[in-house]
Amino acid sequence: MKRVAIEFSYDGTDFFGYQRQNDVRTVQGELEKALERVFKTSIQTYAAGRTDTGVHASGQVASFDIPSERLSELDIRNAINANLPRDIYVKKAWFVHENFNPRYEAKKRIYHYFILNSKSNDIFLRRYTWWFPYKLNVEAMREAATYLVGEHDFTAFSKRGEDDTNPIRTISALRILRLKKDLILIRVEGISYLRGMVRSLVANLIKVGTNQWKPEHILEVLESKDRSKSAGLAPAHGLFLYKVLF
Template sequence: MNNYKLTIQYDGGRYKGWQRLGDSENTVQGKIEHALSVLTGGPVEIIGSSRTDAGVHALAQVANFKISDSLPETKIMNFLNHYLPPDISVKEVQLVDDRFHARYNAKDKTYIYKIWNEAYSHPFMRKYSMHVAKKLDIESMRQAAQHFIGEHDFTAYSNAKSKKKDSVRTIYSLDIEETADGFIQLRVSGNGFLYNMVRKIVGTLIDVGLGDIRPEDIPAIINSKERSQTGGMADASGLYLEKIHF
C-alpha cells in the first residue's frame, strides 16, 4: 500500500466540520474522500489530524490515506485542486512511510483565534472572526491566559457531546496580541484539545476582558470541572487550525 500525506486549507464556513457524518456529505473529509474515489475508481478513507468543528477553518490541516496504486504526487494534487470546491485547497501531497498516521503521530497542534474589537463590524472579515463591540481589557486577558498553561483536567472546557474519557491535556503556550490590521489574535498550542475546548477557553478570556470574570478565578473554574462555570463559548468563525507538528 502507498501512504500519502495531504496538507489542506479550507474555509469551514459552510461545512459541518471536518469529520465525515453518516447522514451528510457536507463535511471537508467527505468532500476529499469523494474526490479521491473519483480519482482512484474506488472508496478511499482519509485520516485527519484534527476533527475541526462546524464552521472552523484550517490553514494547514494534515491527513493521510492509503491506496494500492502508486500515483505521482503532482497528479493527486492537481486532480484534487481541480475537483474540490474552491473553499478547499490541497497545499501539498507527499508519499510518506507506511507507518505515518496523521492523528496518532501528531505531537502538538496550534490554533489561532481572531477577534474584531471595534464598535462597528468588519464587513470583509465578519465570517472569519468574532466581533466584540465593547473594548476588551487585553492585559487582564493575558493574566488569565497564564493559568491555562500546563497540564490540567479540562473537563470544564469540554463539551457534553465529547466521547473522550480522558480530559487531561497540556497547553504549552497561550499568547494574545494586537495585530497590525487591528485584530486581537489569540494563539494556543498544546498536545491536544477536547471538542469545543479552544472556543470555550477563548470565551472565558473574552469574559475576563469584559470584566465578567477575574483572572484569578481561572484556576477555580478549571478545578471545578463544571462546564457551567466557564461562561460563554466563542463563535466558530474566528477559529483556525494553524499548524500541526509531528
Template sequence: MRRIMLTVAYDGTNYSGWQLQPNSRTIEEVLNRAISELLQENIEVIGASRTDSGVHALGNICIFDTEKSRIPGDKFAIAINQRLPEDIRVQHSEDVPEDFHPRKANGVKTYVYRILNRKMEDPTRRLNSTFCYFDLDLEKMRSAAAYLIGEHDFASFCAPKSQAVTTVRRIYSIDIEKDEDDMVTIRISGGGFLYNMVRIIAGTLMRVGTGLYEPEHVEEILEAKDRQAAGPTAPAKGLTMESLVFEKEPAPEVRGENIHYSYTIDQRSLLKSGNSMVLIHRCEEEEFAGLVERSVHQAFRNGAKQVFVKDEEKTGRIRVGQVFGLYRIRAQKRDIFEAVFFGKELEDDSEE
C-alpha cells in the same frame, strides 16, 4: 499499498465540519469524492482534527491509502485541487510510512481564534472572526491565560458530549495580540485539544477581557472540573486550525507538573533499548491512579517496548498485580515496577 499525507486548508463556512455526517456536506466527504474520482478507487481519508461546523483550517492533516496510483507523492496536491471547490485546497502532499497515523503521532497543534474588537463590524471579516463591541483588556486576558499553560484537567473547558478517554491535556503556549486593524488573535499551541476546548477558552478569556471575570477566576474554573463553571463557547467562525507539526524523534524527557502532581517520563534509553521510565515525583492520592495510567500510556505511545514505573514519593502505592486502567503491574525489582498493556486501546477524542 501507499499511504499519502495531505495538508489541507479550507474555509469551513459552508460545511458541517470535517467528519462525515448523513445529509450534510462535510470536508471529509468532498475530499473522499474528489480523490476517489481521480484515482478510480474507493478512498476514505483519515483526518488529524475533525473540526466542527464552521471552523476553518490552514493546515489540517489527513492520510489516505492507495493500491493503484503511481502519481508522485508531491504531485497529488495539484491533481486533487483540480477537482475541489474553491473553498478547499490541498497545500502539500507526500508519501509517508504505511504505519503512520496522524491521530496517534505526537505533535504540536496550533489554533488561532480571531476577535474583531471595535465599535462597528466589518462585513469583509465576518466569516473568519467573531465581533466584540466592548473593549478587551489584553493584559488581563494574558494574565488569565497563564493559568492554563502546562498540563491540567480541562474538564471545565470541554463540551459535555465529548467522549474523550481523559480530559487531561497540555498547553504549551497562549499568545494574545491585537493588530492595527483591531483584530485580536488568541493563538494556542498544545499536544491535543478536547471537543470545543479552544472555543470555550476563547469565550472565557473574552469574559476576562470585558471585566466579567477576574484573571484569577480562571484557576478556580480549572479546579472546578465543571463545564458550567467556564465561560460560553465562542462562535465557530472565529476559529482556524493553523498547523500541526509532528515530532521527528522522541524527546529525552517528558515532564508534567501542576499543583496536584509532578512526574517525568525518562526516554533517554528509548531509541537504544526501547525502554522508558515513569518517575512519579509527587502526587495527591486522588490523582495517583489516573496519573500512572496516563503517563504509562504516553510512554508506550511514544514508542517504548517496556515501561517501568517508580514512585519516588511514597512506597506501597504500586503493587504487583495492580491495574491502572489498561495497564497491569507485572513485575517488581526493588522499588521499580514494570507495567504491561492488557486491555483494548481506545481512540481518544481530540476535537474542535
C-alpha cells in the same frame, strides 16, 4: 499501494464539521469524493483532528492509501485540487511510511482564534473573525492565560462528549496578540484538546477582558471541573486549525 499525507486548508462556513456524516456536507466527505474521482476507487482518509461546524483550517493534515505507484507528489496534489470544491485546497502532498496516521503522530496542534475588536463591523471579515465591539483589557487576558498553561483537567472548558474519557490535557503555550489596532489573535498550542476546548478558553478569556472577571477567576473555573461555571463557547467562525507539527 502507497500512503500519502496532505496538508490542506478549508473554509468551514458551508460544512457541517470535518467528520464524514450521512446527508450533510462535510470536509472529509468532499475530500473522499474527490479522491474517488481521481483514483476510481473508494479511499478512506485519516485526519489530524476533527473540526466542528463552521471552524476553518489553514493547516489540516490527512493521510490515505492510493493504488497508483506512478504519480508524483505534485501530480497527486494537482489531481486532487482539480476535483475539490472551491472551499478546500491541498497545499502540498508527500509520501509517508505505511503506518503513518496524523492523529496519533502529531506532536503539536496549533489553533488560532481571531477577534475583530472594533466598534464597526467589517463584512469582509465576518466569516473569519468574532466581531466583539466592546473594549478588551488584553493585559488582563494575558495574565488569566497563564493559569491555563500546563497540564490540567479541562473539564470545565469543554463540550460534553462521550469520546472525551480523559479530561487531562496540556497547553504548552497560550498567547494573546494584538495584530492591528482592532484585530486580536489568540494562539493556543497543545498536543490534543477536548471537544470545544479552544472556543471555551476564548469565551472565558473574554470575560476577563471585559473586566467582568478578575484574571484569577479563570483558575477557579479550571479547578471547579464544572462546565456550568464556564462562560460557554466563542463562535465557531473565528477559529482556525492553523498548523499540525510532527
